[in-house]
Amino acid sequence: MVLSFFDQFMSPSYLGIPLMALALILPWTLYPKPTSQWISNRVLTLQGWFINRFTQQLMLPLGRKGHKWALLLTSLMVFLITLNMLGLLPYTFTPTTQLSLNMGFAVPLWLATVLIGMRNQPTIALGHLLPEGTPTPLIPVLIIIETISLFIRPIALGVRLTANLTAGHLLIQLIATAAFVLAPLMPTVALLTATLLLLLTLLEVAVAMIQAYVFVLLLSLYLQENV
């Protein structure tokens, strides 16, 4: 069987159930439900603190009408960050490396923001297609450009997340293979490669969190324009 480095992204099945099912359900089990006790356990306290802080931060630029989206955006953020971080554990499967899943998140949510804008304030929503202060001869071209930019947003959202995570995982696998193969031949070089691998893993942890945040932040920006 010919193997390539991309095999880690194929969704493996066992008894007909793909591993992606387990990977998607796991974040739900990791976060306990808040109780009505005054002081709960540490996990619950940390979780409550993080969610409150994040929602407050995200909802600052949005007005009252945007606050309806608080639950959706915060739960999306928690879900994405958990999926990304869990994917860094050995042998696990990262669902967010699949373009289908990311497009499934990006397209409906982006479309929702556009439709909200078109329905509630169509003039303002269409007005976003022409930035203020453009010279008159440039107007037709700019409208076309802005329309294309509008329609490229969901693709960009989905592909950004997919590409960042896929590239990260691929790099980790490549450098780990290099370190492993070099170890018996040139130990010093292998040690340097191992250090590189450590730094790369730290980078991947950061990227995992940042990409989830960027996804949700951009969605909130699109919402801010349209709500």
Next chain:
Amino acid sequence: MILGCKLSAPVKMADRPVPIVEKRLLDVKLGELVTWIGGRDATPNGIFAALRRGHDRYYNKYINVKKGGIGGIAMLLVGYVAISYLWEYDHIKHDRWRKYH
């Protein structure tokens, strides 16, 4: 009724026969194991109830404590890694020592 009637020997609670299916697993004798497994509630509701009981036991023992440490979540994650390895074994076993990957 139990308190009122007098018997030759005192009757304790442990003497009353319990149906096999309702015993806890550690109380089931080896010979009765098959009967016990056959009689358990395997409907979807029953499975969910069993999962819920298991989850509550783990949660209340390791996570829902006043000074919980990292052990509770760490055990969960290690278990997840182990299950992922088992799930992918058929795929990974081709990854062994190869000259050209």
